Amino acid sequence: MKLRYTLLICTFSIAFAPHAAAQTTGCNSSYSRFGMGMLKDQTNSYNRAMGGVAQALRSGNRVNYLNPASYSAVDSLTFLFDVGMNLQRTRMVQGDYHKGVNNTSFDFATAAFRLRRNLGMTLGFTQYTDVGYNFAQETVVGHDLTTGDLITSPAVYEGEGGLHLAFIGVGWEPFRGFSFGANIGLLWGSINHNISTSYSQNNTVLASDGNITTVYDASLLTWKGDVGVQYQTLLNATNRLTLGATVGIGHKIKREATYYSSNISDASIDLIIQSVPNAFELPMSYHFGAAWEHAERLLLAVDAGWEQWGKCSAPVFDKYTGEYKATTDAYMNRLRLNVGAEYVPGRYDRPYQRRINYRFGAFYSSPYLKVNGYDGPKEFGLTAGLGLPITNSINNRSYVNVGFQWTHRKASAASLITENVMSINIGLTFNERWFMKWKFK
Numbered sequence: 001m002k003l004r005y006t007l008l009i010c011t012f013s014i015a016f017a018p019h020a021a022a023q024t025t026g027c028n029s030s031y032s033r034f035g036m037g038m039l040k041d042q043t044n045s046y047n048r049a050m051g052g053v054a055q056a057l058r059s060g061n062r063v064n065y066l067n068p069a070s071y072s073a074v075d076s077l078t079f080l081f082d083v084g085m086n087l088q089r090t091r092m093v094q095g096d097y098h099k100g101v102n103n104t105s106f107d108f109a110t111a112a113f114r115l116r117r118n119l120g121m122t123l124g125f126t127q128y129t130d131v132g133y134n135f136a137q138e139t140v141v142g143h144d145l146t147t148g149d150l151i152t153s154p155a156v157y158e159g160e161g162g163l164h165l166a167f168i169g170v171g172w173e174p175f176r177g178f179s180f181g182a183n184i185g186l187l188w189g190s191i192n193h194n195i196s197t198s199y200s201q202n203n204t205v206l207a208s209d210g211n212i213t214t215v216y217d218a219s220l221l222t223w224k225g226d227v228g229v230q231y232q233t234l235l236n237a238t239n240r241l242t243l244g245a246t247v248g249i250g251h252k253i254k255r256e257a258t259y260y261s262s263n264i265s266d267a268s269i270d271l272i273i274q275s276v277p278n279a280f281e282l283p284m285s286y287h288f289g290a291a292w293e294h295a296e297r298l299l300l301a302v303d304a305g306w307e308q309w310g311k312c313s314a315p316v317f318d319k320y321t322g323e324y325k326a327t328t329d330a331y332m333n334r335l336r337l338n339v340g341a342e343y344v345p346g347r348y349d350r351p352y353q354r355r356i357n358y359r360f361g362a363f364y365s366s367p368y369l370k371v372n373g374y375d376g377p378k379e380f381g382l383t384a385g386l387g388l389p390i391t392n393s394i395n396n397r398s399y400v401n402v403g404f405q406w407t408h409r410k411a412s413a414a415s416l417i418t419e420n421v422m423s424i425n426i427g428l429t430f431n432e433r434w435f436m437k438w439k440f441k
Contacts, residue, residue, distance in 0.1 A: 027090075027103060027130040027131070027132045027133075028090055028101040028103055028132055028133060029090065029132070029133060029409075029419060030092075030133050030135060030157075030417055031369070031371065031376060031377055031409070031411075031417075031419075032129075032130060032131045032132060032133055032159060033131075033133060033157065033159055033193060034330065034369045034370070034371055034376065035309075035314050035330055035331060035368070035369040036128075036129045036131075036163060036191065036280065036314070037129040037130050037131035037161070037162055037163070037191065038129060038130050038131070039128070039129055039368060040107075040126070040127045040128060040129060040130060042066065042108075042126055042127070042128065042165075043066065044062075044063060044064075044065070044082050044084055044107075044108055044110065044401075044427060045082070045084045045385075045401035045402075045403055045425055045426070045427025045429070046062060046342075046357070046359065046385075046387060046399075046401050046403075046427070046429070047064065047066075047340070048383065048385070048403050048405065048425055049340075049359040049360075049361065049383050049384060049385025049386075049401065049402075049403030049404070049405075049425075050301065050340025050341065050342055050359045050360070050361040050383065050385075051338045051339050051340035051360075051361020051362050051363045051381075051382075051383050052303070052336075052338040052340070052361065052363050052383070053289060053291070053301040053302065053303045053338045053339065053340040053361065054066035054067055054244075054287075054289065054303060054338075055067050055228075055230075055244035055245060055246060055287050055288060055289025055290075055303050056230065056242040056243055056244035056289040056290050056291035056301055056303075057070065057242075057244075057289075057291060057301060058070045058073050058179075058230055058232060058242050058244075058291075059073060060073045060074055060075035060078075061075060061078075061080070061397055061429075061431050062080070062082075062429065063080050063082045063110045063111075063112045063122060063124075063429075065110055065122055065124050065126075065167070065169065065183065066246065066287075067181070067228040067230060067244050067245075067246050067287075067289075068122070068169040068170065068171050068181030068182055068183045068226065068227070068228045068246075069171050069179040069180050069181040069228040069229050069230040069244065069246075070171060070179070070181070070228075070230060070244075071112060071120035071121060071122050071169060071170060071171030071181050072118050072119060072120050072171040072172050072173035072179040072181065073120065073171075073173075073179070074112050074113060074114045074120035074121075074171075075114070075431075076114045076117070078113075078397065078431050078432060079111070079112075079113050079430075079431075079432050080110075080111065080112040080113065080429070080430070080431055081109075081110070081111045081112075081429070081430040081431075081432075082108070082109070082110045082111075082427060082428070082429050082430075083108070083109045083110075083427065083428050084107045084108050084109075084401070084425055084426060084427030084428070085104065085105065085106050085107055085425070085426055085427075086104065086105050086107050086423055086424070086425045086426075087102075087103070087104050087423065087424045087425075087426075088102070088103050088104075088421055088422065088423035088424070089101070089102050089103075089421070089422050089423075090102075090103070090419055090420070090421045091419070091420045091421075091422075092417050092418070092419050093417065093418045093419075093420075094415075094416070094417045094418070095415075103132075105127070105130070107126065107127060107425065108124065108125060108126040108127070109124065109125050109126075110122055110123065110124035110125075110126075111123050111124070115170070118172060118173040118174070118179075119170065119171070119172050119173075120170065120171050121168070121169070121170050121171075122167075122168070122169045122170075122171075122183075123167075123168050124166070124167050124168075124169075125164070125165070125166045125167075126164075126165050126167075127162060127163070127164055127165070128162070128163040128164065128165045128187060128189075128224075129162050129163045129189075130162040131159050131160055131161040131162050131191055131192070131193075132159065132160055132161075132162075133157065133158070133159045134156075134157070134158045134159075135156075135157050136154060136155065136156050136157070137154070137155050137157070138152050138153070138154045138155070139152065139153045139154075139155070140152055140153075151199060151200070152199070152200050153197060153198070153199055153200070154197075154198060154200055155195060155196065155197040155198075156195070156196045157193075157194075157195055158193075158194045158195075158196075159191075159192060159193045159194065160192055161189060161190045161191040161192050162189050162191070163187055163188065163189035163191075163220060164187070164188060164189050165185045165186070165187050165224060166185055166186050167183045167184065167185030167186070167224070168183070168184060168185070169181060169182060169183035169184070170182065171228075177231055177232050177233055178229070178230075178231050179229065179230045179231075179232075180227070180228065180229045180230075181227070181228050181229075182225065182226065182227045182228070183224075183225065183226045183227075183228075184223065184224075184225050185223065185224045185225070186221075186223060186224075187220070187221070187222050187223065187224045187282075188220060188221045188222075189219075189220055190217075190218065190219045190220070191216075191217070191218045191220070191257075192215070192216070192217050192218075193215070193216040193217075194213070194214070194215050194216075195212075195213070195214040195215075196211070196212075196213050196214075197211070197212040197213075197214070198211045198212070211263070211264050212261065212262070212263050212264075213260075213261070213262045213264075214259070214260065214261045215258075215259070215260040215261075216257065216258075216259055216315070216317070217257070217258050217260070218255065218256070218257040218258070218279065218280070218315070219255065220253055220255045220280060221255060222251075222253040222254070222255070222282070223251075224248075224249075224282065225248070225249040226246050226247065226248045226249070227246065227247050227249075228244065228245065228246035228247075229244065229245055229246075230242060230243065230244040231243045231244075238294060238295040239292065239293070239294050239295075240292070240293045241290070241291070241292055241293075242290070242291045242292075242293070243288075243289070243290050244288070244289045244290075244291075245286070245287065245288045245289070246285075246286075246287045247284070247285070247286055247287075248282070248283070248284065248285035248286075248287075248307075249282075249284065250281065250282050250283045250284035250285070250308065250311075250312070251281065251282055252278045252280075252281050252313075253278065253279070253280040253281060253282065254277075254278055255278075255279070255280070256275045256276055256277045256278070256279060257275070257276045257279035257280070257315040257324075257326075258273065258274070258275045258276075259272075259273070259274045259275075259276075259315075259317055259324035260272070260273055261273075274323070274324040275324075276315045276324055276325060276326050278313075278326065279313065279314065279315040279326045280312070280313065280314060280315070280326075281311075281312035281313050281314075282312070283307045283308045283309045283311065283312050283331075283334075284307075284308045284311075285305065285306065285307040285308065286305065286306045286307075287303060287304070287305035287306075287336075288303065288304050288305075289301060289302060289303035289304070289338075290302055296344070296347050297343065297344050297345070297346075297347065298341070298342070298343050299341060299342040299343075300340075300341050301338075301339070301340050301341070302337075302338065302339050302340075303336075303337070303338040303339075304335075304336070304337055304338075305334075305335070305336040305337075305338075306333065306334070306335060306336075307333065307334040307336070307368065308333055309331035309332060309333055309334050309368045309369070310328065310331055310332050310333040311328060311333075312328065312331050313326040313327060313328050313330075314326065314327065314328075314330040314331060315327075316329070316330055329370065330369060330370055331368060331369055331370065332366070332367050332368060332369065332370060332375065332376070333366075333368075334365065334366055334367070334368040335364075335365070335366040336363065336364070336365045336366075337363065337364045337365075338361065338362075338363045339361060339362055339363075340359065340360065340361030340362075340383070341359070341360050341361065342357055342358065342359045342360075342387075343357075343358045343359075344356070344357050344358070352389065352392045355389050355396075356386055356387065356388060356389070357386065357387030357388075357399070358386060359383070359384065359385040359386070359387065359403070360383065360384050361382070361383040361384075362380075362381065362382050362383065363379070363380070363381050363383070364378075364379065364380050364381075365378065365379040365380075366378055367411070367412075371411055371413075371416060372413075374411060374412050374413040374416065375411060375412035375413075376411055376412075377409035377410055377411045377416075377419070378409070378410060378411075379407055379408070379409050380407070380408050381405055381406055381407040381408065382405070382406050383403060383404065383405045383406075384403070384404050385401065385402055385403030385404060385425075386401070386402050386403075387399045387400075387401050388400045388401075388402065397431035397432075398428075398429060398430050398431050398432070399428075399429045399431075400426070400427075400428055400429075401425075401426070401427040401428070401429060402424070402425075402426055403424070403425045403426075403427075404422075404423070404424055405421075405422075405423045405424075405425065406420070406421070406422055406423075407419075407420070407421040407423070408420055408421075409421070
């Protein structure tokens, strides 16, 4: 690919990324009503197809922004650029009710290059959480004392928003085999939940009895930081072992959340506004991983992570006291386990089909939030994917990455919704030799 075309694609994608994320149709999950919404995978295309493993992945031809220590491996001759999007279909089940919804989203854009020997740098944009849902629920209130007609209270629930992350990171290898790095980023976005409730008799809204509109709103802006380390060693001529770990820095988000409630009837309008300062927090998180690579053909990796959401606050409305307040009762500590594999029949062989990357993986995640006092949804998933070289040259270093993921979400209470998500993620990894010095004779 010509240099000028690659530069144009990179510039356009970085500039378009925040706007594209803002236009996403949302995750269409009722569980995004709680906490900060649904946590995004935050993986790129190639390791998402490997079950989300990342801590011990280290390569000069790929961007692994989940462990910034990996940046020190960036090839000195190239400029790396990675961009990806996701298409998904979610099937929701609650009792005898079934519904399917489709979504698309722009997931990430990253660029990496070497600053000097053993020192690499990465710039990127990704999504941190997603909020998006729209559903209705009707509750039986009683009967009219005069006519005996059934009186119900229909309610419409709507939510949108999410948090986005733009970051910069460096990774340094001070001596052979050991690397460390750090990401620092800007985390921003809005979270909006809207509930409209009324009373109905024979499908006719009773305006005189009041229509209640409740809004939970927050605009967040803060920083996010992660530090990581990696250690890589050759076991013998054909086997390599890499160990990795990252720590995410938790802190309070110094922004307020606001609760609005308006009750409109024939006689009056009642408006209540309550605000909570420092309503949200980011957790301390700890992730560890190991990867074994054999002859540049087979890679096996495993990750484990622990996120201390249980110590973080979130704004919650107490219906018994009528108070909107920050509490730590909304979250739970989160455990995440990932396993993945990649197989390449012949990375440097001439036939195209032997240079295709085959990827597989699985993951498990415990709930990070509570839903009406119950444990939120656990997640279990299976992944698979292909890394397809863009050209048929053995010197090709750019790939189209296609991944498939099935995710099963189920909460502890049988009455809550079960979600099955089928997604296709598509990414482009451009690896251009920008910094090669050409010699002419």
